[in-house]
Amino acid sequence: GNSVTQMEGPVTLSEEAFLTINCTYTATGYPSLFWYVQYPGEGLQLLLKATKADDKGSNKGFEATYRKETTSFHLEKGSVQVSDSAVYFCALSSSGGSYIPTFGRGTSLIVHP
């Protein structure tokens, strides 16, 4: 079956630091990969996605590259802001998983001024 493994949080950084949140996956079929962000008290919203190997998804300064050889989709940002404090979820969807998305447990990011 499908599974997503994210690094545990919380990740605590100072403003303008470099961010990496690791995500690896196992999937049957050829998945699409997603990062969602959840701000306090809100639902999840899509941050970026990639649908085939070597694709790079990017949005709001965040990037993630679909690495088929390492089955990874790590999230990066060069300079975080306090407003980036949120919970980040890695997810995949594949035909082998009946198309229902599989989510990681989420990684909490706390950015201090």
Add this chain to the structure above:
Amino acid sequence: NAGVMQNPRHLVRRRGQEARLRCSPMKGHSHVYWYRQLPEEGLKFMVYLQKENIIDESGMPKERFSAEFPKEGPSILRIQQVVRGDSAAYFCASSPGLEIYNEQFFGPGTRLTVL
């Protein structure tokens, strides 16, 4: 274009009562998913529905929980005889189709507290 709507945003119930959670998907979306989120835990899939059909309910407890998505009106997640362990945030998401590259659009959630 309104997003996914959920109501109520907060719901308080006493043990043994019924909880009824509503979700209106985005306009044009016919696929609805329900998830449960517990503090410090991830998102747990509960049920996937299309109009008038339950497609996959593998994540939903067999007893006390039910879901529907009628031809007209919102999708409803119903929890009968609630217990304290049902306290959680319940999120609804919708998508336009079943393709694996489709993102899900989430509502703001209903936070259920069972006293």
